[in-house]
Amino acid sequence: MSYKKLLFSSFLLNTLLINSSIADERITIGAKVLFAGWQGDNGSVSSSFNSDEGGQLAFSASYSLNKFYTGISLQSGKYSFSSSAPDQFSTTGRVSSSNTDVEQREIDLLAGYYFWKNVSLFADIKGVSNTWTSNNYRQNFGGLGIGVSAYLPISDSLTLFGSTGFVGKGDIEDTNKVKVGEGSSGALEFGAIYRLAAQSTLNIGLKFRTYNFEYLDNTSQDYSVNGLFLGYNHGFSL
Numbered sequence: 001m002s003y004k005k006l007l008f009s010s011f012l013l014n015t016l017l018i019n020s021s022i023a024d025e026r027i028t029i030g031a032k033v034l035f036a037g038w039q040g041d042n043g044s045v046s047s048s049f050n051s052d053e054g055g056q057l058a059f060s061a062s063y064s065l066n067k068f069y070t071g072i073s074l075q076s077g078k079y080s081f082s083s084s085a086p087d088q089f090s091t092t093g094r095v096s097s098s099n100t101d102v103e104q105r106e107i108d109l110l111a112g113y114y115f116w117k118n119v120s121l122f123a124d125i126k127g128v129s130n131t132w133t134s135n136n137y138r139q140n141f142g143g144l145g146i147g148v149s150a151y152l153p154i155s156d157s158l159t160l161f162g163s164t165g166f167v168g169k170g171d172i173e174d175t176n177k178v179k180v181g182e183g184s185s186g187a188l189e190f191g192a193i194y195r196l197a198a199q200s201t202l203n204i205g206l207k208f209r210t211y212n213f214e215y216l217d218n219t220s221q222d223y224s225v226n227g228l229f230l231g232y233n234h235g236f237s238l
Helices: 010-019
Strands: 025-041 048-050 053-065 068-084 088-090 093-095 098-113 119-132 137-153 158-173 179-197 200-215 220-237
Touching: 025 068, 025 200, 048 068, 053 098, 088 137, 088 179, 119 158, 137 179, 158 200
Parallel strands: none
Antiparallel strands: 025 048, 025 053, 025 220, 053 068, 068 098, 088 093, 098 119, 119 137, 137 158, 158 179, 179 200, 200 220
16 A cells, blocks of 8 residues: 655644643544645646646544644545646556546644644655546556644734645555555644634635646656645544
8 A cells, every 4th residue: 555655644644733822631533624636747748737626635643642743644636637637647547537536635643742832744645546437447546745834912802823844755655555656745734723612613715735746758747736624623622
């Protein structure tokens, strides 16, 4: 299974950034909706592409103890392409794609530590799986990444946050888990956390993700998934 890759689970970070200063030990669960568009370029072989509509729903659970935190996030969604879509790659080469939906699933395993009061460093094992509904072709990209996160309290109820991270290199595999290339990715996220109650927070912000793929047939593909997110977290002190 090659569901490994970096980027950072934005939502896990949102959960942990504010909670680490409230309790020495805490479990937090949450959900968020990402309203996003998927656009990119298939390289010299094919045309650019842009989704007509799409978005993702994410669920997360995290554990924090003093300055240390860890967690898991699961995210899934679908993007519709009425014309050109991301090309598919396999051991036999590139296959153009159009007029299809692409389902994207992500899993993140995250661990970090606040080396400074409001700033933490983290490592993320992340996997991304894309499935074209037109023929059920699946492409997986995964790897280990690192990043930095920070938050800035504005008042008792409002906190600003930001995070960035990258996967320097990860394998790309086809439906049969055969390597078809290598890639890198990066992400940037920022927004605000509003405290609704002692144990509840509302999160809103922007998230930008980029992917750069190089395939074994010496072709490339670049794309980004960017959008607005809205989330809710609930914490439990231990």
